[in-house]
Amino acid sequence: MKDLQIKKLIDAEKKRQKSVINLIASENYCSADSLEALGSVFDNKYAEGYPGARYYGGNQVVDQLELLAQERAIKLFGLDKGEHVEKFSDKNPHKSKWHVNVQPWSGANANLAVYLGLAPIGSKIMGMALTSGGHLSHAQKVSITGKVWEPVTYIVDPETEVLDYDYVEELAKSEKPAIIVAGFTAYPREVDWKRFRKIADEAGALLMVDMSHLAGLIAGKAYPSPFPYADVVTTTTHKTLRGPRGAMIFSRIDSRELYKKIDKAVFPGLQGGPHESQIAGIAVALKEATDAKFKSYAKQVIKNAKVLASELQKRGWHVVADGTDSHMVLVDTWMNGEKVSEIAARSIKHGEMALGAGGIPGKVAELELEKAGIICNKNTVPGEKRSPFDPSGIRLGTPAETTRGKKEADFKKIAEKIDKVLKGIKI
Ligand SMILES: Cc1ncc(COP(=O)(O)O)c(C=O)c1O
Incomplete structure (x- = not known):
């Protein structure tokens, strides 16, 4: 690298990373292959839109890349087999019963896109309080997600410090949020996804699981999967999943056509051109995560x-x-x-x-x-x-x-x- 100032900082950060014990729960070390893809020529390309429907020319290779990333994501979480599906879409290139959008730049954007696509402005979004382990993007007041939508906040049981599902159910039934968010940023115990499904059904809400922290554990079959129960699953790619920074949104393909609304919310709703080099790095990580x-x-x-x-x-x-x-x-x-x-x-x-x-x-x-x-x-x-x-x-x-x-x-x-x-x- 010719820019010696930046080179010096990269080397210093490399040295720092090597010399410490890293116990940051949301960090990981993605592979050299992922980093190579992240720094590749895909970064030069504008590709607003989706595979087969772009606003720029020259996207033949990018389309292959994005479709491959989607295919790998669907496969990794066992969604090529699919469950609880009302209708199978012929338009889905992989014939999967779940759709995945691999374009969100990061986790907070992905969550925002789901709300934008599926919850009318001003409707209620129910998420866990920050102090109990929720994330800012789960409709906390300081985030846009808690300003544009009305937050309904649940907490853990103050005695046991774990989820009290009866209380969550009561709250959901009385508040009737458009979306209930499960999946957290600082909650160490197993989450009962099935119970959250029941709660969402009784409240007439959509169930969105944010598995950002858990994605790698779920992919590795070490933690229960939310896919049989959720309508929508969001995730970052850089925590336990061990990819580069980024996010994905999975949604069911059925008559509600949630996935179409989410795609529109990501682009053109919130983002411009997807970061295709990031998508390349994520695709590498998704393949690595299928390994025994x-x-x-x-x-x-x-x-x-x-x-x-x-x-x-x-x-x-x-x-x-x-x-x-x-x-x-x-x-x-x-x-x-x-x-x-x-x-x-x-x-x-x-x-x-x-x-x-x-x-x-x-x-x-x-x-x-x-x-x-x-x-x-x-x-x-x-x-x-x-x-x-x-x-x-x-x-x-x-x-x-x-x-x-x-x-x-x-x-x-x-x-x-x-x-x-x-x-x-x-x-
Ligand atoms: C559960 C959860 N969702 C979303 C995010 C936001 O991800 P990002 O920092 O990529 O925007 C985080 C980040 O820590 C998180 O823990």
């Missing part, structure tokens, strides 16, 4: 997270929802049982708060861990009493380090290190 090795990877991600959770619990930390069924462990560092006073004393050293007020704020925990070479993010916890900028906990994830080959014994050591760092014990 990816199944073992997905299972290992969960095994590692379970070890991380239980080792932290053994050391007195409050693990939200009492553990994990996924790749994610949420730790309430502010309220952590027996070690509170010891940790509070340490917080004072950081000038954060008065003794006895609680444990470690998530922000301090994130900073302290980073100094010790462990990267994670501060996170709100159920019933958050602090603020999203200075929340009570941290979110830890195992996908990135599992990609680097770490197993249960390694995560036991990582838990020990986290414990020592947060308690101020010399390592």
Whole structure:
């Protein structure tokens, strides 16, 4: 590369990534092949529209690429066999019973496109509160999704910190949202997709599952699939799925023609030209995820997270929802049982708060861990009493380090290190 300033920054970031333990639950390392596709000549091409119906010439190769990416996505999640289908569309090039749009630039855009396509402006969208693990794009007030549509917000049970489906059902039946969103950004336990289907049916709502965090685990058959139950499934491609940054929207092909409305919402509704190089990188990752090795990877991600959770619990930390069924462990560092006073004393050293007020704020925990070479993010916890900028906990994830080959014994050591760092014990 001739631009030495940028080259220097790339090298510095490469070095940083290699030198840390990466526990950011939403990050991963996509393959060299995916990165090669991402940096390919496909980036030079404008391709507004969809395969066979573009607004620019010269898209013969791009059409093949996009169709291949769609075919791989449909196959990876077992949708070429299809279930619960009313009508089979002849127009679908792959004869699948689900359609997939591979053009959304990122996860938030994908969710916005679904609402734009399927929920009348001003209608209700029901999503999980940020503090319980929902994402900003699930109709939170600070996001456009919560300004253009009316948010209906559900929370987890404050005692158990897991979903209370009876309460969600009551709320849905009384509010009658156009769309119910399930699938979260900080919820570690298994989600009962079937129950969400029943809730949506009783409320007369569409069920949208945002499986962004879980896509790789679902593809690897390590976590239950939402496809038999959802009307629409959105996902990012860069978390557990281990592709480059991007997103996809799956929708059923039936008489409601949801997929046509979603396609129109993505383009021309929200986006211009698709990033075809990104689609090429995603297509590579989708093929990689069909490999048997990816199944073992997905299972290992969960095994590692379970070890991380239980080792932290053994050391007195409050693990939200009492553990994990996924790749994610949420730790309430502010309220952590027996070690509170010891940790509070340490917080004072950081000038954060008065003794006895609680444990470690998530922000301090994130900073302290980073100094010790462990990267994670501060996170709100159920019933958050602090603020999203200075929340009570941290979110830890195992996908990135599992990609680097770490197993249960390694995560036991990582838990020990986290414990020592947060308690101020010399390592
Ligand atoms: C559940 C969920 N949906 C959507 C998104 C948004 O994805 P992006 O950052 O690609 O817009 C995220 C990001 O973390 C997420 O966790």
